[in-house]
Amino acid sequence: MIITDRSDLDSSLNDSTATVFILLGVVDSKAGAVHSLMESENWDDWELHYLVPDAKALLSPAELRNWFDGKTSGCYAVLGGKDIPKRVAAKGPVSDLLGPDEKPDYLVILKIMLKGEML
Amino acid sequence: MKTALHVVLIGFFLIAAGCVNGDKYINARGVLDNSITYLESDTAEQKHPLSRSADLPGKGPTLQVPQPALVDENSTVEIHIAKENLGNKTMNQELAQQSKELLKQKQDIADALNLLAKVVAARQKTLQAYREKNFQQFDPAKDESVKLENNLLDNLTAIWPRGTKEYAQLSGAYDRPKFEKLQAFLSKQIAGIDEANGVIEKELDSHSRALTLEAFLSSRDHEPVAVHLDGYDTVQEQSLVRIDRYGLDLSEAEQKKLDAHVQKNQEMAAALEHLRTGEATLNQTVQQVQAMLTPQISSLVDEGERLQARLDPTKLTERGNETQRLFDAFIALIRQQNATLPDGRNRQLIDERDALLGRLIPESRAFGQAVSDCERTAASFKQDWQNATPATVTGLIRQSVATVKSLQALRGKLPEAISDVDAKARETIEGYLHDISAPERSSLLPSDEANALRKNLQDYYADFQDAAKLVENVAAALSSLQVNPVAEITASAASFQVPIDNIKDTLFNLEATPRQQGDTITVKATLKEADDTIVDTAVAKFAVGRLGHYAELSPAVVLIKPEQLRGGDDGFRFAPVLSWMHHWFPRPENSSGTAAIFRAVDPALGIHSAFTNFRPDGGSDAVQIGLGLTLSFWRNRLQFGAGYNLMAKTRSDGQIYYFVGSDLIGLLQTVGIVKQ
Numbered sequence: 001m002i003i004t005d006r007s008d009l010d011s012s013l014n015d016s017t018a019t020v021f022i023l024l025g026v027v028d029s030k031a032g033a034v035h036s037l038m039e040s041e042n043w044d045d046w047e048l049h050y051l052v053p054d055a056k057a058l059l060s061p062a063e064l065r066n067w068f069d070g071k072t073s074g075c076y077a078v079l080g081g082k083d084i085p086k087r088v089a090a091k092g093p094v095s096d097l098l099g100p101d102e103k104p105d106y107l108v109i110l111k112i113m114l115k116g117e118m119l
Numbered sequence: 120m121k122t123a124l125h126v127v128l129i130g131f132f133l134i135a136a137g138c139v140n141g142d143k144y145i146n147a148r149g150v151l152d153n154s155i156t157y158l159e160s161d162t163a164e165q166k167h168p169l170s171r172s173a174d175l176p177g178k179g180p181t182l183q184v185p186q187p188a189l190v191d192e193n194s195t196v197e198i199h200i201a202k203e204n205l206g207n208k209t210m211n212q213e214l215a216q217q218s219k220e221l222l223k224q225k226q227d228i229a230d231a232l233n234l235l236a237k238v239v240a241a242r243q244k245t246l247q248a249y250r251e252k253n254f255q256q257f258d259p260a261k262d263e264s265v266k267l268e269n270n271l272l273d274n275l276t277a278i279w280p281r282g283t284k285e286y287a288q289l290s291g292a293y294d295r296p297k298f299e300k301l302q303a304f305l306s307k308q309i310a311g312i313d314e315a316n317g318v319i320e321k322e323l324d325s326h327s328r329a330l331t332l333e334a335f336l337s338s339r340d341h342e343p344v345a346v347h348l349d350g351y352d353t354v355q356e357q358s359l360v361r362i363d364r365y366g367l368d369l370s371e372a373e374q375k376k377l378d379a380h381v382q383k384n385q386e387m388a389a390a391l392e393h394l395r396t397g398e399a400t401l402n403q404t405v406q407q408v409q410a411m412l413t414p415q416i417s418s419l420v421d422e423g424e425r426l427q428a429r430l431d432p433t434k435l436t437e438r439g440n441e442t443q444r445l446f447d448a449f450i451a452l453i454r455q456q457n458a459t460l461p462d463g464r465n466r467q468l469i470d471e472r473d474a475l476l477g478r479l480i481p482e483s484r485a486f487g488q489a490v491s492d493c494e495r496t497a498a499s500f501k502q503d504w505q506n507a508t509p510a511t512v513t514g515l516i517r518q519s520v521a522t523v524k525s526l527q528a529l530r531g532k533l534p535e536a537i538s539d540v541d542a543k544a545r546e547t548i549e550g551y552l553h554d555i556s557a558p559e560r561s562s563l564l565p566s567d568e569a570n571a572l573r574k575n576l577q578d579y580y581a582d583f584q585d586a587a588k589l590v591e592n593v594a595a596a597l598s599s600l601q602v603n604p605v606a607e608i609t610a611s612a613a614s615f616q617v618p619i620d621n622i623k624d625t626l627f628n629l630e631a632t633p634r635q636q637g638d639t640i641t642v643k644a645t646l647k648e649a650d651d652t653i654v655d656t657a658v659a660k661f662a663v664g665r666l667g668h669y670a671e672l673s674p675a676v677v678l679i680k681p682e683q684l685r686g687g688d689d690g691f692r693f694a695p696v697l698s699w700m701h702h703w704f705p706r707p708e709n710s711s712g713t714a715a716i717f718r719a720v721d722p723a724l725g726i727h728s729a730f731t732n733f734r735p736d737g738g739s740d741a742v743q744i745g746l747g748l749t750l751s752f753w754r755n756r757l758q759f760g761a762g763y764n765l766m767a768k769t770r771s772d773g774q775i776y777y778f779v780g781s782d783l784i785g786l787l788q789t790v791g792i793v794k795q
Binding site: 016017041042043044045046082099100105106107108110111114115117118 | 245246249254257258261262265266268269272275276281282286289290293294295296
């Protein structure tokens, strides 16, 4: 889901069963490509993913710092765990989610999603 | 001083000779030689390495192969084969490695398939709990399913790492939540591996090798005998016969041989004694002794002369005329009983008669010529051996080798001899009547004319048979004059090729063979490719002997002397003696000085009974028996003894005696002059 407000995101972040995969970037970016692939795959109901095109507007400076090391695009973070607030299971540049052909790598994305679920 | 020097030199020579332990070795030539190790297990089950290697016996590659090694007549020889050395290493290792990798991958995929089944089951449980909002069950179920799926992903990406073609296919096939495509993908990969492995196994089969192992016992007097090697042939295993180490438990054949040996010694002693006392001339004695030494050759010469008389050209012309006359009488009878016999058949009877005679007479001439050659050879050998001197013996033996070869070639050129003379004659007559009707044939066959003709033909065939036997017997008799002829080894049809993977260690038990001292056992190994190309061959030889303690009965002719003989000749005289001699022959690996001396002079100590007659003037001719001790050297060839004459009443009647003598017959057998 591409989000422009925090309602869905906040709901997910407050759901103790959910694992949240957040990508920062616009639609026509690598992050957008990863998001597009994730949209085309089947995920469980508690496995949620969001593309945030305008991170500065949507996320607080603390969230940007803690989840994305202060970056506002071209990166990802996976938040999981039963406790609220959720903890960061994995984070890094979007390029980590691409294969040698620069296309999104489904198995890598899945593996990172599972990391979040294991918290 | 000079005598002392001679004694020292002789002693040095004896010890040096004794250090040569009788074993011979050749350097290993190939992979088979390197991979086969021989080990002797004696009657006390002690192991003695027969192959030489740089490492511990039987542990490293064989560097020297026995050619031959001396083994005890009651021992077992173990054959150990390092089969890991015998494969086509480069090719097979490469293919085997490929196969191994494929099988590992197959196992990994199969494991992933099993894990996938667990993932599917765990996820179903998780989904159900989630749908039912049962979060108490959901959390642990999700933890379990996530853990399993994470492991599955790790395993799959370990099998097909990122960047490989299969990784992309795997990624496309990873179809959560059903996982049907993934299961199909994994099963297809396993099928592909099975197919690839099948190709490799086929390739491995085409490079598979097989080993043939054969063993033969070669003896001076017999054809080579196949020896059973468990797992390598279908040769029937013989029952175990242990040779008595005390030399007393003799088989029937050994008893006969000993009796003959004793008899010959007695005759020889008597002949020599007659010569000594002047009761016979030197010529008479020599003839008597030589006749004893060459009785077989003599009988062969006699047989040759008999056959030569029957098959000489003049005699054959007469026999041919007689056969034609008998044929004509038989043809007249056929015509008489078959008045309506057509002219063509009449002519045919004559033509067939001529054809038969045309074959019979030239064949008879060929056999006659062979008989003549053989008789000349045997007579010449008899003459040569009768005039033999120590200087000419070696030349005669060498000459006999060449003559035997030419006789064997002659036998090969002769027409095939008839095994059943009666049947052949009957068959010839019946064949002659092939066009005559059965009732008439049955009335013709018992006729006098037919019987006379059959008897005549039988005589020819019997002569052919005798002539062929003569050639073989002369060759065999001359062969027995050779020293240790080594028989050619032919491949045994009973052996089979054992694939390398099925190769196992084996053994042969000498007790299960008809071995005798001096025999040789040859083990031949052949390594072949699947297409029968020979990769390597190896041959090892073992000489059968007696090692350690053993005893034997030894008849000898001795010069015996009474210590005192009142009123008679107290000088040396010839007499037969039978001794029970105890030997100790050291094992080849024993390199001590004592062993060297024992090996060199082969001393033995025993008890004897002597048969003599210390006859004072006017005494009787009754045989006197003495008992005493014998000391011998060189395997009883030289014997010294002293004993007590049981028949003498006083010391001056020859109660104490001494002797020096020799196992003369055994000596002559060793040099091949007397048949065993």
